[in-house]
Amino acid sequence: MKDLKEIVKEKYGNIVKQKSEESCCTPSCCGPSDDGSVISIMAEDYTKLEGYNQDADLNLGCGLPTEFAMIKPGQTVVDLGSGAGNDCFIARAETGAEGMVYGVDFTPGMIDKARENVKKLGFENVKFVYGDIEEIPLDSDLADVVVSNCVFNLVPDKVKAFRETYRILAPGGHFSISDIVLEGDLPEGLQEAAEMYAGCVSGAIQKEDYIDIVRGAGFQNIKIQKQRPITLPEDLLSKYLSKEEIGDFNVKQGIYSITVYAEK
Numbered sequence: 001m002k003d004l005k006e007i008v009k010e011k012y013g014n015i016v017k018q019k020s021e022e023s024c025c026t027p028s029c030c031g032p033s034d035d036g037s038v039i040s041i042m043a044e045d046y047t048k049l050e051g052y053n054q055d056a057d058l059n060l061g062c063g064l065p066t067e068f069a070m071i072k073p074g075q076t077v078v079d080l081g082s083g084a085g086n087d088c089f090i091a092r093a094e095t096g097a098e099g100m101v102y103g104v105d106f107t108p109g110m111i112d113k114a115r116e117n118v119k120k121l122g123f124e125n126v127k128f129v130y131g132d133i134e135e136i137p138l139d140s141d142l143a144d145v146v147v148s149n150c151v152f153n154l155v156p157d158k159v160k161a162f163r164e165t166y167r168i169l170a171p172g173g174h175f176s177i178s179d180i181v182l183e184g185d186l187p188e189g190l191q192e193a194a195e196m197y198a199g200c201v202s203g204a205i206q207k208e209d210y211i212d213i214v215r216g217a218g219f220q221n222i223k224i225q226k227q228r229p230i231t232l233p234e235d236l237l238s239k240y241l242s243k244e245e246i247g248d249f250n251v252k253q254g255i256y257s258i259t260v261y262a263e264k
């Protein structure tokens with residue numbers, strides 16, 4: 001099997017390329033693509049949020065982390081795995097011109113798209129930085145708030161990524177992260193599918209383990225602000241599982257979108 005990070009970069013590179021080539025308006029009118037099919041099932045509606053920018057919304061999130069991020073005017077916000085900049089522009093609406101917003105992503109096409117978007121909007125205080133969130137290329141104690149949307153499940157070393165999140169947060173800062181977690185083990189057929197890894201399913205870990213990693217990185221006052229079950233459609237499951245396994249899967253396993261808050 002190819003290196004997991006390479007699979008993720010290739011997948012998200014293809015998604016951004018494909019979305020940029022689509023000539024029609026909103027993602028929903030274009031219909032789900034092969035590449036975006038798993039992940040777009042998890043996305044929530046951003047269109048009513050202040051700062052929303054359609055070009056930055058590739059339908060790739062699994063929650064609304066900014067909803068619980070308590071971002072204040074003038075603050076510094078970092079979005080980990082920022083994609084085309086969707087949450088960065090919502091955060092910018094809250095920090096205002098006096099704040100600073102950084103987006104970090106390791107897919108070159110995503111960074112290019114996000115920079116194209118910020119250029120169109122003319123914001124001077126939104127910067128997109130190329131890099132891996134296991135080694136965030138930003139200074140320590142920089143951020144008042146970290147947000148992230150559907151990214152940590154894609155990161156092989158989640159311990160390292162949460163330690164890095166802790167490092168870049170200023171003392172007293174906090175994060176609000178939306179992500180995918182599991183309850184119960186995934187059947188082998190799903191665990192081994194690259195599409196399911198890049199689609200934010202098989203890289204997800206058990207909810208309890210996730211919270212333990214957050215605690216282990218040094219965070220306090222950890223709260224799950226929101227939890228929503230994710231239902232994978234049967235035609236997708238049937239690509240990897242037998243009828244019997246699908247029946248079992250629906251009874252024994254749970255896939256959830258959670259939005260977690262924690263303080264440094």
Ligand SMILES: C[S@@+](CC[C@H](N)C(=O)[O-])C[C@H]1O[C@@H](n2cnc3c(N)ncnc32)[C@H](O)[C@@H]1O
Binds near residue numbers: 080081154
């Ligand atoms: C599911 S998409 C979400 C994008 C964005 N947060 C949104 O909601 O639109 C995951 C993003 O995380 C990025 N990503 C995955 N693993 C990463 C890593 N280790 N370091 C930096 N970015 C990563 C991918 O390139 C992709 O843009």
